[in-house]
Amino acid sequence: MLPLIDTHIHLDFPAPAAAEADRLAAARSGGVEGFVIPGVKPAGWAGIVALAEQQSDVYAAPGLHPAYAEQWNGTVAMELTRLAAQERVVAIGEIGLDGAVGPAFEIQERVLREQLAIALKMNLPVLLHARKATGRLLEILRELQVGPRVGGIWHGFSASLQVARQLVGEGFLIGVGPILLRENARKLPQVVTELPLSGLVLETDYPDMTADPAVLLQVAERIAVLREEPLKMVLTATTANARRLLGVVLVAGGAGQ
Ligand SMILES: [Zn+2]
Numbered sequence: 001m002l003p004l005i006d007t008h009i010h011l012d013f014p015a016p017a018a019a020e021a022d023r024l025a026a027a028r029s030g031g032v033e034g035f036v037i038p039g040v041k042p043a044g045w046a047g048i049v050a051l052a053e054q055q056s057d058v059y060a061a062p063g064l065h066p067a068y069a070e071q072w073n074g075t076v077a078m079e080l081t082r083l084a085a086q087e088r089v090v091a092i093g094e095i096g097l098d099g100a101v102g103p104a105f106e107i108q109e110r111v112l113r114e115q116l117a118i119a120l121k122m123n124l125p126v127l128l129h130a131r132k133a134t135g136r137l138l139e140i141l142r143e144l145q146v147g148p149r150v151g152g153i154w155h156g157f158s159a160s161l162q163v164a165r166q167l168v169g170e171g172f173l174i175g176v177g178p179i180l181l182r183e184n185a186r187k188l189p190q191v192v193t194e195l196p197l198s199g200l201v202l203e204t205d206y207p208d209m210t211a212d213p214a215v216l217l218q219v220a221e222r223i224a225v226l227r228e229e230p231l232k233m234v235l236t237a238t239t240a241n242a243r244r245l246l247g248v249v250l251v252a253g254g255a256g257q
Contacts, residue, residue, distance in 0.1 A: 001031045004030075004220060005033065005201070005202065005246075006035050006202060006216050007175055007246070009205070010205070010207060027216065032214070035058045035059065036061055036127070037059070037060055038127050039063045041068050042079060052088035060083075061090060065102075069103050069108045069111040089124070090247055091152070092116075092126050094155060095111075095112055096129035096137055099133045113144075123150060129156070141170070148171050152173070155205065156203070160191075161191050173200065174191065175201055176200055180222050181218060181219065192227070202220055202242075204216050223238075
C-alpha cells in the first residue's frame with residue numbers, strides 16, 4: 001500500500017484526545033502516513049504543535065480561520081510568528097475569507113494579509129479557506145505573489161475548472177476531499193478529471209466533511225476512477241505533491257509513539 005497524506009484534518013477539535021487517537025489509528029491502518037492539522041483559533045495552536053511534536057506522522061499548520069478573525073491582535077501575531085519557526089510547523093492555515101460567517105470582510109481581509117505576510121516572511125506555504133470569496137481571495141494572492149513565492153493548498157475546493165487551472169498555474173495545489181464522494185458533486189469531478197495530477201492533493205477536512213479520516217483512500221480511489229488511471233498513480237502523485245510543498249517526511253510504517 002502506497003502512503004497517503006491527509007493535508008487537512010482537524011484532530012484537535014472538537015473530539016477529546018482518546019477519540020482522536022482511535023481515529024488516527026483507523027486512518028493509519030487505511031494507509032495514511034502523514035497528517036497536517038490546520039489551526040482554527042489561537043487557543044488551539046499550542047495543542048496542535050504539541051501533538052505534532054509527539055506523533056512523528058503529524059504536522060502542524062497554525063493560523064487563524066477567517067470566521068474568528070476578530071481574535072487577531074499583536075500578541076497573537078507574535079505567537080504565530082514564533083510558532084512558524086518551529087520544526088514541526090509546515091504551513092500557515094487555515095486562512096482566507098468567509099462570506100458566510102465571521103466578522104466584516106474588511107476585518108477578515110486585514111487579518112488574512114497579516115497572516116500572509118508572516119507566511120511570506122517565514123517562507124511557509126499556506127492552507128487557504130474560501131467561501132463565497134473566491135474572486136477576492138485570488139486577487140489578494142496575486143497581488144502579494146503568494147503562489148510563486150511560497151505556494152499553498154486551496155482547501156475544500158469547490159470553484160470552477162477555470163479557477164482551478166489559474167491556481168495551479170500560479171503555484172497552488174487543489175485540496176480534494178469527501179465532497180468528491182457525494183452523488184450530486186458536479187464541478188469537483190470535472191476539476192479532478194481535467195487538471196494535471198501534479199495539481200492535486202488529498203484531504204478529509206475531518207470532522208467537518210466526514211466522521212471518518214480513513215475515508216481518504218476512497219477519495220483517492222474516486223479520483224482514479226474519474227481519471228481512468230491506476231490508483232497507484234494517483235497515490236504516488238498526490239503524496240509527492242504534498243511532500244514537495246510541505247516538506248513532510250514520511251516515517252515508514254506509520255508511527256505515533
Ligand atoms: Zn478546515
